[in-house]
Amino acid sequence: MSETVTRREALKLGAAAGVLAGAARRAAAATGPKPIRFGFIGVGGRGTGLLQQALAHEGVEVTAICDINEAHLNRGIDLVRKARGNEPAGHSAGPTDYRRLLTRDDVDAVLIATPMQLHGRMAADSLRAGKHVLSEVAAAVTVDECLDLVRAQKESGRTYMLAENVCYYRANLIVLNMIEQGLFGELTYAECGYVHDCRSLLFNGDGSLTWRGELARQESGNWYPTHSLGPVAQWLGINRGDRLVSLVSRSSPAVGVKDYATKRFGADHPTTKLPWRGDSNTSLLSTERGRVIELRFDTSSARPHPTTTYFTLQGATASYHDREAVPSIWVDGKSKEVAWQSINDYAAEYEHPLWKRWAEEASKTGHG
Amino acid sequence: MSETVTRREALKLGAAAGVLAGAARRAAAATGPKPIRFGFIGVGGRGTGLLQQALAHEGVEVTAICDINEAHLNRGIDLVRKARGNEPAGHSAGPTDYRRLLTRDDVDAVLIATPMQLHGRMAADSLRAGKHVLSEVAAAVTVDECLDLVRAQKESGRTYMLAENVCYYRANLIVLNMIEQGLFGELTYAECGYVHDCRSLLFNGDGSLTWRGELARQESGNWYPTHSLGPVAQWLGINRGDRLVSLVSRSSPAVGVKDYATKRFGADHPTTKLPWRGDSNTSLLSTERGRVIELRFDTSSARPHPTTTYFTLQGATASYHDREAVPSIWVDGKSKEVAWQSINDYAAEYEHPLWKRWAEEASKTGHG
Numbered sequence: 001m002s003e004t005v006t007r008r009e010a011l012k013l014g015a016a017a018g019v020l021a022g023a024a025r026r027a028a029a030a031t032g033p034k035p036i037r038f039g040f041i042g043v044g045g046r047g048t049g050l051l052q053q054a055l056a057h058e059g060v061e062v063t064a065i066c067d068i069n070e071a072h073l074n075r076g077i078d079l080v081r082k083a084r085g086n087e088p089a090g091h092s093a094g095p096t097d098y099r100r101l102l103t104r105d106d107v108d109a110v111l112i113a114t115p116m117q118l119h120g121r122m123a124a125d126s127l128r129a130g131k132h133v134l135s136e137v138a139a140a141v142t143v144d145e146c147l148d149l150v151r152a153q154k155e156s157g158r159t160y161m162l163a164e165n166v167c168y169y170r171a172n173l174i175v176l177n178m179i180e181q182g183l184f185g186e187l188t189y190a191e192c193g194y195v196h197d198c199r200s201l202l203f204n205g206d207g208s209l210t211w212r213g214e215l216a217r218q219e220s221g222n223w224y225p226t227h228s229l230g231p232v233a234q235w236l237g238i239n240r241g242d243r244l245v246s247l248v249s250r251s252s253p254a255v256g257v258k259d260y261a262t263k264r265f266g267a268d269h270p271t272t273k274l275p276w277r278g279d280s281n282t283s284l285l286s287t288e289r290g291r292v293i294e295l296r297f298d299t300s301s302a303r304p305h306p307t308t309t310y311f312t313l314q315g316a317t318a319s320y321h322d323r324e325a326v327p328s329i330w331v332d333g334k335s336k337e338v339a340w341q342s343i344n345d346y347a348a349e350y351e352h353p354l355w356k357r358w359a360e361e362a363s364k365t366g367h368g
Numbered sequence: 369m370s371e372t373v374t375r376r377e378a379l380k381l382g383a384a385a386g387v388l389a390g391a392a393r394r395a396a397a398a399t400g401p402k403p404i405r406f407g408f409i410g411v412g413g414r415g416t417g418l419l420q421q422a423l424a425h426e427g428v429e430v431t432a433i434c435d436i437n438e439a440h441l442n443r444g445i446d447l448v449r450k451a452r453g454n455e456p457a458g459h460s461a462g463p464t465d466y467r468r469l470l471t472r473d474d475v476d477a478v479l480i481a482t483p484m485q486l487h488g489r490m491a492a493d494s495l496r497a498g499k500h501v502l503s504e505v506a507a508a509v510t511v512d513e514c515l516d517l518v519r520a521q522k523e524s525g526r527t528y529m530l531a532e533n534v535c536y537y538r539a540n541l542i543v544l545n546m547i548e549q550g551l552f553g554e555l556t557y558a559e560c561g562y563v564h565d566c567r568s569l570l571f572n573g574d575g576s577l578t579w580r581g582e583l584a585r586q587e588s589g590n591w592y593p594t595h596s597l598g599p600v601a602q603w604l605g606i607n608r609g610d611r612l613v614s615l616v617s618r619s620s621p622a623v624g625v626k627d628y629a630t631k632r633f634g635a636d637h638p639t640t641k642l643p644w645r646g647d648s649n650t651s652l653l654s655t656e657r658g659r660v661i662e663l664r665f666d667t668s669s670a671r672p673h674p675t676t677t678y679f680t681l682q683g684a685t686a687s688y689h690d691r692e693a694v695p696s697i698w699v700d701g702k703s704k705e706v707a708w709q710s711i712n713d714y715a716a717e718y719e720h721p722l723w724k725r726w727a728e729e730a731s732k733t734g735h736g
Contacts, residue, residue, distance in 0.1 A: 185627075188620035188669065189648040197706070248616045252556035253658040255684040259553075280557040280682060282652055282662050290621040294650050294662065301556065303687035304698045304706045314648060316623040319671035324692050330672045338565070338672045 039064035039107035039131070040088075041098045041122055043076035046136060047113030050163075051076055054111070055083040063106045066091035066098045098122055102129035109159075112136060115211030116223075120145030123160065124152035132159040137226040141215075164230040166309055171327040171343045172231040173352030175313060175320055179235055181350065183331055184315030187236055191312035192228035193296035195280075196305040199260040207261070207271040212299075220251045220277035222297035227309050229295055235313055236291060244293075246286045251278025256300040276300070407432035407475035407499070408456075409466045409490055411444035414504060415481030418531075419444055422479070423451040431474040434459035434466045466490060470497035477527075480504060483579030484591075488513030491528065492520035500527040505594040509583070532598040534677055539695040539711045540599040541720030543681060543688055547603055549718070551699050552683030555604055559680035560596035561664035564673040567628040575629070575639040580667075588619045588645035590665035595677050597663055603681055604659060612661075614654045619646025624668040644668070 038060055040051055044067070054060045062080045065088050067073040073092045080088045089104065091097045101107060102125060109132035112122050120140025123133045127149075139162050140146045153160045166172065178184060202213035215223045236242055254276040261272040280298040287293070313320040317332040320343070328340035335341055406428055408419055412435070422428045430448045433456050435441040441460045448456045457472065459465045469475060470493060477500035480490050488508025491501045495517075507530050508514045521528045534540065546552060570581035583591045604610055622644040629640040648666040655661070681688040685700040688711070696708035703709055 186621070186623045188623050188646075189650075189666070248618075248652065250616075250652045250654055250660045252660045252682075253554070255554050255556050259684050278556075278658075280660060282557075282660055284616065284618045284650055284652060286618055290646075292618045292620045292648065292650055294664070296662070298557070298682070301682050301687065302685060302698075302700050303682065304708050314620075314666070314669050314671065316627050317670060319669065330670075332670050340672050 035059050035061045036132075037061045037063045037106055037108045039066065039101045039104065039110045040076060041066045041101065041110050041112045041126075042114035042118075042136075043067045043072050044069070044113070047111070048072070048076060048079070050111060050113055050136075051079055055079065061086070062088050064089040064091065064101050064104055066101045068092060068095055068097070099125060099129075102126055102131060107131060109134065111163075116215065117141055117211060120149055124148050127152040127156040127158050127160060130156060130158065132161075134161050134163050136163050137230075138224065139226075141223065162226065162230075164226045166227045167230045167234055168354070169231070170347075170352075170355055171322060172234075172311070173355050174343055174347060174350050175329075176231075176234055177350045177352045178318065178329075178331075178346065179315070183318050183334070183350075184313070184320075185317035187291060187313065187315045189292050189294075189312075189314040190232045190236060191294045191296075191310075192232045193298075193310050194224055194228045194308065195296060195298045195301075195303070195310070196308040197256075197301060197303050198299035199257055199302075202257065203261070203264070203271065207265040207269050209271065216257060216300060217274050217276060220254075220281070221249055222281045222283055222295065224297060224299065225295060228297070228311075229293070231311060232293055232295075232313070236287060236293070238287070242287045242289045242291065244285050245288050247283055249281060249283040252280040254278050254300070256302055259302065403427050403429045404500075405429045405431045405474055405476045407434065407469045407472065407478045408444060409434045409469065409478050409480045409494075410482035410486075410504075411435045411440050412437070412481070415479070416440070416444060416447070418479060418481055418504075419447055423447065429454070430456050432457040432459065432469050432472055434469045436460060436463055436465070467493060467497075470494055470499060475499060477502065479531075484583065485509055485579060488517055492516050495520040495524040495526050495528060498524060498526065500529075502529050502531055504531050505598075506592065507594075509591065530594065530598075532594045534595045535598045535602055536722070537599070538715075538720075538723055539690060540602075540679070541723050542711055542715060542718050543697075544599075544602055545718045545720040546686065546697075546699075546714065547683070551686050551702070551718075552681070552688075553685035555659060555681065555683045557660050557662075557680075557682040558600045558604060559662045559664075559678075560600045561666075561678050562592055562596045562676065563664060563666045563669075563671070563678070564676040565624075565669060565671050566667035567625055567670075570625065571629070571632070571639065575633040575637050577639065584625060584668060585642050585644060588622075588649070589617055590649045590651055590663065592665060592667065593663060596665070596679075597661070599679060600661055600663075600681070604655060604661070606655070610655045610657045610659065612653050613656050615651055617649060617651040619650075620648040622646050622668070624670055627670065 036059060038054060040047055040062060043051055043065055051062065054062060065073055065076045067076065070092050073090050077088055077090055080086060091101045110126045112119055112133065112135040114122060116138055119135050119138065123135045123139065126133050140149055198212065202210060202216050204210060209217060238244060256279045257276040258272060261269065265272055279300040283295045285293040285295060307323065310323045311321065318330060320329045327343040329343050329346065330338065330340055404427060406422060408415055408430060411419055411433055419430065422430060433441055433444040435444065438460050441458050445456055445458055448454060459469045478494045480487055480501065480503040482490060484506055487503050487506065491503045491507065494501045508517055566580065570578060570584050572578060577585060606612060624647045625644040626640060629637065633640055647668040651663045653661040653663060675691065678691045679689065686698060688697045695711040697711050697714065698706065698708055
């Protein structure tokens with residue numbers, strides 16, 4: 001999704017490129033040594049950025065593009081033509097035209113970058129059509145869609161990958177590497193959040209709602225958990241030795257969006273009068289091994305957002321937090337004193353292999 | 369309680385002195401213009417520190433001291449004699465001898481600085497004996513004790529004050545003042561924690577447990593909430609317009625204390641083999657007005673502790689957080705850009721009256 005780019009820029013640059021390249025490699029391994037042929041479903045702001053990154057990779061071809069917005073579609077086709085010289089097929093005949101793209105023999109895999117409410121159904125349809133899938137976050141928005149997505153992946157045997165880029169932030173990968181090498185000892189607790197004033201993204205210019213606005217109006221819980229929960233799930237080995245077993249959740253009163261809409265559209269605008277949901281949602285998750293994860297979400301409150309995502313991780317022999325200026329760590333026996341150190345102090349020894357492999361290539365691409 | 373003194377020193381110095389002076393004033397108002405005559409119950413490390421601060425205030429006399437440890441008692445009596453020339457009565461005949469102190473006519477109020485498990489009963493007994501009470505945190509450790517304390521205060525009509533010093537940190541008072549002056553608008557969410565590696569305080573030299581150790585062994589929840597919840601309760605007007613109505617709580621596995629005890633006393637020491645409780649506890653509290661408070665407690669994990677307590681507060685028009693280097697705030701319409709500012713930028717305009725009144729006097733006393 002489109003975000004203000006802050007100090008993380010360099011990290012994110014690499015991250016999305018790494019995801020894309022990783023998916024291409026996986027899919028390539030399944031289909032042989034030929035370049036993987038991608039169909040892009042959704043080339044708005046986010047999809048177009050990912051398209052540009054894809055075109056920077058030799059192992060990727062783009063053979064088809066779908067978007068209900070013809071201007072977006074044509075911009076995408078132009079980008080491919082200029083970068084590669086080939087003319088991808090265009091699909092723009094309404095909201096189900098992506099299914100026509102899925103019947104194409106020259107598409108091995110799809111990248112889905114449509115509004116979030118569409119991801120689950122489109123991904124399941126794509127898998128059942130025999131395509132590998134790289135999907136933007138979140139994977140789906142209802143439990144039924146999640147279950148159907150799992151079924152579709154199992155039935156099809158195709159690769160499904162969620163393009164959760166925060167898992168590939170450099171610091172998060174170093175922490176993952178340190179965990180795997182035993183520096184944290186037994187893990188007990190993690191904290192993560194996505195706290196970012198996104199109110200300007202909820203509305204079109206006329207006050208009608210974007211897909212984010214629809215979600216903010218409909219759902220009072222955490223409808224955007226993956227940027228925060230993704231790295232923590234990797235660290236704790238969720239579904240790889242541990243699993244989530246319970247959740248409690250609380251939402252605060254709704255104040256921020258109504259205040260914003262009042263200022264922007266006036267108190268009498270229909271949008272302002274909508275029954276907005278809670279600004280801040282906090283969930284406590286427990287795992288089978290008894291660990292606790294605190295997960296926060298707030299995109300509706302008036303506030304600065306220096307980091308957008310933040311993390312805390314506690315183990316028996318190390319502690320990590322990434323909230324403000326510098327991701328900080330303390331490792332029992334390695335840190336010289338009981339004081340936080342920059343995670344960068346450990347980069348030389350614990351850089352993640354994935355980062356080493358992709359850092360240079362990623363630096364050539366745009367923000368992902 | 370005794371803590372490593374960090375950047376907060378100047379704040380805390382003032383804080384405890386302010387509490388003490390405030391209690392003295394309140395009690396003095398109830399008994400006339402004479403100096404208030406205090407009996408000290410418990411003069412270990414913490415009680416002795418508070419005794420020294422009390423002796424710095426002209427409005428306070430110390431007429432009696434109680435401690436089961438005779439060496440502590442005599443040290444306290446000496447301090448009074450040297451500072452004021454009077455000889456306070458000494459009570460040291462076992463764990464119920466404080467009740468003899470409570471029968472004294474020359475004691476208007478007591479300061480209770482005993483192990484936490486004793487606070488509730490001693491405070492209720494003191495109120496019923498007609499004494500005003502200034503009690504160290506926490507107020508009590510069981511629900512029955514809490515209810516009895518409320519009953520005792522109502523029956524007696526005497527003043528009860530919890531000596532929660534973090535409420536009087538300068539930044540917390542500025543925030544309180546800003547809330548009262550409307551800068552935050554409607555409040556929605558608060559976060560607070562006491563996260564501090566206190567494992568060394570759980571044990572005596574021989575591996576037996578201190579009162580903190582007993583609590584850490586017995587209780588898996590948050591047995592030390594007041595430093596974190598105190599300021600938040602003031603900010604949200606708990607029991608002054610809003611009230612707590614529900615709570616859910618989760619504790620992580622217990623790893624830290626066993627690890628510490630193993631290293632200090634050996635794997636075979638009886639203390640190491642105790643069934644320690646969860647390292648990290650997180651609670652979600654909801655208020656009648658729908659606000660959510662996230663409250664964390666961890667004194668058992670291996671980690672640095674740069675701030676010990678931390679806070680976040682979200683309102684419709686301002687956001688505050690105090691986690692690391694500098695307490696930071698953003699106020700819609702006052703902050704020049706959407707970026708965090710030091711709370712000190714607002715001190716000139718929003719310094720709390722209580723801080724202004726006591727800052728100079730507080731600077732003369734020791735760490736509280």
